Structures are given as structure tokens and as C-alpha cells.
Amino acid sequence: MVLEIKDLYREIVNEHNLYPAHKGEMEKPDMILEGVNPSCGDDIYLQLKLDENGMVTDGMFNGSGCAISQASTDMMLDLIIGKDKDEALKLAEGFMSMVRSTATSEQIEALDEAAALESIAHMPARVKCATLGWKTMQKMLNGEGGKACTEKEE
Amino acid sequence: MNISTVRDDFPIIKNNNVVYFDNAATAQRPVQVLKAVEDFYITTNANPLRGLYAWSVGATDAYENARSRVARFINAADDAEVIFVRNTTEAINLAAYSYGMEKVNAGDEIVISVMEHHSNILPWQMVAKARGAVLKYIEPETDGTITADMIKEAVTDKCAILALGQVSNVLGAANPVKEAAHIAHEHGAMILVDGAQGLPHVKTDVRDMDCDFYAFSGHKLPGPMGIGVLYGKRALLEDMQPFMRGGEMIEYVKRDSATYAELPHKFEAGTVNAADAVGLAAAIDYIDAIGYEAMEAQENAVTAKILDGMRKLPHVHVYGPEDPKRHHGIVTFNIDGCHPHDIASVLDEENIAIRAGHHCAQPLMEYMQEKCAMEFRAAARASVAFYNTEEEAERFVSAVSKVRKWLGFGD
Numbered sequence: 118m119v120l121e122i123k124d125l126y127r128e129i130v131n132e133h134n135l136y137p138a139h140k141g142e143m144e145k146p147d148m149i150l151e152g153v154n155p156s157c158g159d160d161i162y163l164q165l166k167l168d169e170n171g172m173v174t175d176g177m178f179n180g181s182g183c184a185i186s187q188a189s190t191d192m193m194l195d196l197i198i199g200k201d202k203d204e205a206l207k208l209a210e211g212f213m214s215m216v217r218s219t220a221t222s223e224q225i226e227a228l229d230e231a232a233a234l235e236s237i238a239h240m241p242a243r244v245k246c247a248t249l250g251w252k253t254m255q256k257m258l259n260g261e262g263g264k265a266c267t268e269k270e271e
Numbered sequence: 272m273n274i275s276t277v278r279d280d281f282p283i284i285k286n287n288n289v290v291y292f293d294n295a296a297t298a299q300r301p302v303q304v305l306k307a308v309e310d311f312y313i314t315t316n317a318n319p320l321r322g323l324y325a326w327s328v329g330a331t332d333a334y335e336n337a338r339s340r341v342a343r344f345i346n347a348a349d350d351a352e353v354i355f356v357r358n359t360t361e362a363i364n365l366a367a368y369s370y371g372m373e374k375v376n377a378g379d380e381i382v383i384s385v386m387e388h389h390s391n392i393l394p395w396q397m398v399a400k401a402r403g404a405v406l407k408y409i410e411p412e413t414d415g416t417i418t419a420d421m422i423k424e425a426v427t428d429k430c431a432i433l434a435l436g437q438v439s440n441v442l443g444a445a446n447p448v449k450e451a452a453h454i455a456h457e458h459g460a461m462i463l464v465d466g467a468q469g470l471p472h473v474k475t476d477v478r479d480m481d482c483d484f485y486a487f488s489g490h491k492l493p494g495p496m497g498i499g500v501l502y503g504k505r506a507l508l509e510d511m512q513p514f515m516r517g518g519e520m521i522e523y524v525k526r527d528s529a530t531y532a533e534l535p536h537k538f539e540a541g542t543v544n545a546a547d548a549v550g551l552a553a554a555i556d557y558i559d560a561i562g563y564e565a566m567e568a569q570e571n572a573v574t575a576k577i578l579d580g581m582r583k584l585p586h587v588h589v590y591g592p593e594d595p596k597r598h599h600g601i602v603t604f605n606i607d608g609c610h611p612h613d614i615a616s617v618l619d620e621e622n623i624a625i626r627a628g629h630h631c632a633q634p635l636m637e638y639m640q641e642k643c644a645m646e647f648r649a650a651a652r653a654s655v656a657f658y659n660t661e662e663e664a665e666r667f668v669s670a671v672s673k674v675r676k677w678l679g680f681g682d
Contacts, residue, residue, distance in 0.1 A: 122620050123677050126613070131679025135608075157612055158629060158636075158648045181647060183610035184678060243616060 120236040126184065129233040133188035138195065140187070143177040151180075152253030152265035154245050159186045159267075163253045171202040183246050185237070190250025192231040202258050209255045216244050272565035277658050280557075290623040290663045295440055295468060295601055295654030298493030300554070307553035308495055311546040319545045320519055320536070334545040337552035338535070344555045345485065346476040347502055351534040354501045354508070355548055359467040360390040362486030362501035363434070365538060366463055367394030369511040370484075371432060374461075377403035379431040382460075384409040384417055384446070385638050386439045389631040391465045395434055404431065408634070413642045414592045415442030419450040430460040437469025441630045441639075441652065442591040443601030445473065452481040461507070467491060471656070472570065472599040474563040477502050489547065493656070494554035498547035501538070508534050515540040566657035570600045573655045573664045577602050580668030585682070586675055590643060590650065600655035603630075606671070609678050611651040617677045621670045627651045 120128065146164035153160050159182030166175040176194040193212070197205040211224035212231060218238045225232045237247045245267040253265040278284050280301035284291065291299060315329030322328045335350070342350045356362045371394070375381065381395045385408050399406040409425045411417045417435075426433055433455040438445045448464050455462040463484040469475060470487045477485045484507070489498040503511075513520055513531055517540040522530040531537045558566065575595035581587050586607040591598055606614060611627035618625055628649050629636045636648045653667060675682065 122616050126617065126678060135679050156628060157610075183612040185613070240616070243612070246612065 120233070122236075122240065125233065125236050129192075129230065130184050130188040133191040134184035137178075137187060137191040139177050139191050139198075140179060141177050142179055143175065146177075148257050150253050150257040150265060152249050152256075152267075154182065154186065154249050154267045157183060157186070157246060159183060159246060159249055161186065161190060161249060161253065163190070163250060163257060165254075165257065167202070173197050173200055173202070173205055178250060182249065183243075185234075185243055185246040186249045189231065189234055189247045190253075192229075192234075193250045193254060196229055196231060197254065206255060206258055209251045212251045213248060216247055272561050272569060272657070274569065274658070274660060277561065278660075281658055284658060288622055290659075290666055292653040292655060292659065292663070292667060293624045293626050294471075294656035294659070295491070295652065296626050297490045297496065298471065298656055299658070300493045300495065300550075301557055303557050304494060304550045304553045308546050308550040311549045316546070318542055320543065330545050333549050334543060337545075337548035340552035340555055341500055344559070345470075345500075345502060346478050348478060349505055352502055352505050352508065354503065354535045354538045355543060356499050356501055356538075357497055357544070358488040358490070358499040359388075359465060359486045362484075362499055363390055363463065363465060364394050365501050365514040366484045366486070366503070367398050369514045369538075370461070370507065371395070371398035372401060373512060375399075375402040375404050375431045378429065379404040380407050380427065380429045381405070381432045381434070382407045382409065382422075382425045382430050383434045384411060384436070385634050386411050386415060386417070386442065386444075386632065387434070387436055387634075388440050388465065388467065389633070390467075391434055391436060391463075392634065395432070398432075405429075410638065411439075411442075411444070413639070414590070415439050415444030416592065417444075417446050419447050419454065422447070422451050422454050426454050426458050426460060428458050430455065430458050432461050432463065434463040434465065436465040436467070437475070438472065438599045438601075439591075439632075439635075440468045440601065441603050441632050441635055441650070443468075443598035443603070444592055445469070445597065445599065448482065449480050452483075456481070468599065468601070472563075472567065483507055489551040489554065492551070492554045492558065494551035495547040498544050498551045500551075505534065508538070513537050513540065517541050519543070561657065567596075569657045570655050570659070571596050573659045573661055574598050574600055574602060576661045576664035577653060577655070577668060580664065581671060584668070584672050587671065588643070588645075590639065601652065602654070603650045603652045604671075605645060605647070605650050606674055607646070608680060609674055610647055611649045613678055614651045614671075614674050617674055618667075618670055621666075623667055623670055625651055625653045 143164040148165045161180035214220035256265040317326035317330045319330040319334045452462045461483045464482040466487040471491045485502040490496040520540040589604045615627035
């Protein structure tokens with residue numbers, strides 16, 4: 118379903134942006150990575166805890182950015198906490214396909230609440246906002262160092 | 272000026288119910304400009320400056336007449352002082368490469384302001400680094416005011432180049448460029464004025480200003496995209512090396528050497544953008560027919576309406592000078608808790624087009640974040656042109672008043 122932008126904010130983005138469940142600083146994260154979106158000034162720090170089996174046991178983010186980047190990251194954490202690394206990466210792949218309008222219906226369904234951001238595919242200027250948290254997570258779980266940047270092709 | 276007749280000249284405005292408030296990014300073009308470009312291609316298109324048959328002679332005449340038109344418009348002493356380039360960015364790069372990289376020495380100073388657009392920062396960063404010079408910044412007051420005294424303090428005998436915007440693309444404030452030219456010259460420095468945001472709003476006389484270089488873009492005027500101008504004083508231009516090398520800018524070429532064409536062609540390598548130069552001349556004819564006074568009156572009335580309305584709204588912060596007349600149509604603002612990109616996205620759904628982000632002025636955004644307590648390192652910007660109306664201003668203010676609600680706030 119394609120949502121108009123104000124409906125998208127009202128139905129999903131505002132809630133996660135104004136009352137994020139996973140925003141803040143985590144004590145002793147196992148992994149931490151900065152993600153930036155230079156053209157917007159979005160700048161987040163993603164922090165994850167993983168157990169010995171590679172399962173994401175907790176995750177938080179802090180930093181600042183637009184409502185879409187913040188909400189998308191919050192929804193992502195809702196989704197990946199309790200999943201193992203491979204599943205999280207698979208979801209990220211699905212999310213990236215969704216915002217490029219190339220995802221299968223199974224991929225979209227797996228994204229649960231984050232699937233609401235499907236409409237972002239029709240707002241090219243905001244795709245980078247939506248993918249910031251996901252791209253940071255991908256880079257982190259793939260064990261790459263440095264900084265995740267939505268404006269550089271990996 | 273009859274506003275409804277003027278609006279009828281702009282097809283994209285006439286045919287859509289969009290409040291176009293992104294004029295500082297690019298203006299819309301009237302039919303007269305579109306027609307002039309089309310006529311060039313329909314009646315006399317050929318490669319100019321080669322001139323061995325009628326169409327090419329016609330194309331050359333059209334191109335050179337456009338140059339004369341620009342020269343008269345900015346009161347250059349000589350048509351050859353008008354170099355056609357793509358845009359302001361290319362104009363400033365031309366000056367930076369062909370003048371800065373040759374004439375600036377180690378230990379010299381290049382003075383610019385924190386308020387500059389990236390296109391008037393990066394070329395000078397490059398020159399300073401390459402030549403061992405020092406890049407010095409003038410910091411404006413928080414409303415964008417730069418006084419002659421601030422310039423006097425920054426410009427010393429070490430200054431080789433002073434590069435200043437005529438009007439800030441973020442705060443709308445105009446700089447005292449005429450005084451700046453005087454100060455620069457007292458210290459033996461050269462001054463470049465970035466007129467990208469100036470010329471669309473301020474009648475400009477380069478000889479009265481006494482600047483050494485003046486750069487502007489056609490597409491903000493409202494001429495075509497892809498045509499701009501670097502004005503330079505003849506003696507300076509003659510003493511400079513070419514910027515780009517290739518066709519149409521030479522006298523003689525041998526295997527190991529070349530001599531270059533006279534001004535202005537020395538700086539116009541390759542096939543020129545004649546059609547858009549003709550379009551630029553048509554844009555100049557258009558704004559000359561309306562007159563700066565009438566344009567300013569309309570822009571100021573619309574800007575005043577926006578500022579009055581926005582200043583009454585809670586949670587809205589407007590930047591720049593107090594007086595609407597000092598804004599040159601530019602109203603940059605933020606709303607508490609709302610990222611500028613979210614503001615622009617929800618306004619888009621109301622058919623209101625504005626710019627949001629860092630406005631290619633990241634050093635200024637950083638400065639404002641600190642001095643004006645900006646929540647994000649970004650801002651939203653509405654920018655007005657003479658074809659905008661007070662009704663559009665009302666529509667805009669009314670939409671701005673609802674942004675917080677749309678973004679989930681209770682008030």
C-alpha cells in the first residue's frame with residue numbers, strides 16, 4: 118500500500134520518532150558504529166549486544182537526524198533484537214530491496230512494521246534517510262570498520 | 272508591474288497550483304526566455320565563431336549580441352570583460368585556477384566569510400593549500416550582517432584575494448561589497464564578488480562597485496540553466512592563463528606550443544553555449560522591462576507577509592535580519608523538534624516547494640548551530656521571486672503553522 122507522506126508520518130513515523138523504544142546509550146555494547154548521511158546531516162551511533170551464538174540480544178541508537186531516519190532505525194531494532202546475525206542481514210537486504218521497489222512480497226512481509234516504509238521508494242530524496250540505520254547495521258555485522266555512509270557505494 | 276500578467280508569462284507557474292518558494296535554488300523561466308532559446312535553434316543554429324556560412328555568422332552574432340547585452344546590464348566597460356561559463360561555480364573556479372593558482376604566494380592571505388556558499392569556499396581552500404596561503408574567515412553577526420569594520424579588520428597588506436557573496440543564500444543579508452572593494456584595493460588585494468544571489472534582486476553596476484571579478488548564474492535570473500558569467504577587469508583577464516584549453520580559444524597551435532586567442536575567447540574553450548547565452552539576454556530584457564524597483568516591491572511585500580506570519584507562530588525560528596527588505600526574498604527557518612527535511616516533505620504534499628538542508632553552506636550551519644542554538648545542523652528555506660504573491664505567502668504560513676501537528680506534536 119502506498120501511503121502519502123503525511124499519512125506515513127501519522128501512522129508510523131511520528132510514533133517511533135517521538136517515542137523511540139531503543140534510543141539512548143547502552144552500557145558496554147559489543148559493537149558500536151557511526152552512520153552518517155552527509156547531505157542531511159543525519160548522524161547516528163548504533164550499538165548492539167550479541168551473545169556467543171551471534172544472536173542480537175539488545176540494541177540501541179543515539180544521535181540526531183530526521184524523523185524518517187530515527188523511526189526507521191527504531192523499527193529496525195524492534196525487528197532484529199532476538200534474531201541471529203544472518204537473519205538480521207537478510208532483513209536488511211529485504212529492506213534495501215523494498216526501498217528500491219525490487220523486494221518480493223515475502224521479503225516485505227518479513228519486515229513487519231518497517232514494511233510501512235515501502236512508500237519511501239516513491240520519495241527518492243528520502244531513501245537515504247530510511248536506509249541509514251540498516252546500512253549501519255549491515256556494515257557492523259559484516260565486521261567492517263570505519264563509518265557507514267549512505268552516500269557511498271560499498 | 273501587473274502581477275497576474277507576469278505570472279501568465281511563466282507556464283510552469285500558470286499551469287500548476289504549486290507555491291514555488293525555491294527561487295534561490297533556481298528561478299522559473301518566462302516564455303520570452305524559452306522562446307528565445309527555441310528561436311535560436313529554429314532560425315540560426317550552427318557552431319558559432321567559425322562563420323563561413325550564413326547560419327554560423329547568425330549564430331556568432333546572436334552569441335556576441337548576448338554578451339553585449341550582459342555587459343550593458345552590469346555596466347562592464349567592455350564586452351570582452353564578459354566571459355560566458357556554465358554557472359557561478361565555474362566562474363569562481365575560473366578565477367581561482369587562472370588567477371589564484373598563479374598569483375597567490377606563500378604567506379599571502381585569502382579572506383572570505385563563514386556565510387559563503389561552498390562554491391565560494393572550496394576553490395579558495397584549494398588555492399590556499401596549493402600555494403601555502405592562509406584562508407581567513409570573517410564571521411558575520413548572527414543575522415548575517417558583515418560591516419565594513421569587520422572587513423577592515425580582516426583585510427591586511429597580506430591579503431591577496433577577498434572573495435565575498437553579494438547576498439547570503441541562507442540569511443539573505445547583503446554584504447557591503449562596494450566598501451569591501453575599496454578596502455581590498457587599499458591593501459593591494461583583488462576582490463571577487465559572488466553575485467549568484469545578488470543579481471536576481473539587486474541592480475548591479477560592476478564599475479560602480481569596482482570589483483575585480485563578478486560571478487553569476489543565468490538560471491537564477493531567470494535565464495536558462497547551463498549559462499553563467501564571469502566578469503573580470505580587462506587588465507586582470509589579459510594577464511591570466513586560460514582555464515581550459517581546446518578548440519576556439521587559440522591563435523596558433525604547434526606540436527609543442529600554442530598562443531591563445533584574444534579576450535573573451537581565451538577563456539571559452541570548446542563549442543560555446545550560444546542558445547542559452549541568447550536565453551540569458553532574453554531574461555535580462557525581461558527583468559529590465561519590469562524593472563528592479565517593481566521586482567523588489569513585490570518581493571518585499573511577499574517576504575514581509577511571510578515574516579510577519581511566521582514570527583507570530585510558536586516554535587518557529589526565523590533567521591536573518593529583522594527588516595524584510597534586507598532578506599532579498601530569502602526566509603530561512605526552523606521549527607522546534609522538526610527536522611528540516613521532514614518539514615520540506617510535508618509541505619511538498621501541500622504543493623509548497625521549499626529547500627531544506629545545509630544549503631551548500633556547512634560552515635555557516637555549524638556557526639549557526641552554535642550561535643543561534645539550532646537543533647539540527649540544517650534549516651528550511653523559503654525563497655521568493657517577483658512572480659510570487661501575498662496569497663502564496665498566506666498559504667505558506669498557514670501550512671507552516673500545521674507542520675508540528677503533522678509531525679506528531681500535540682500543539
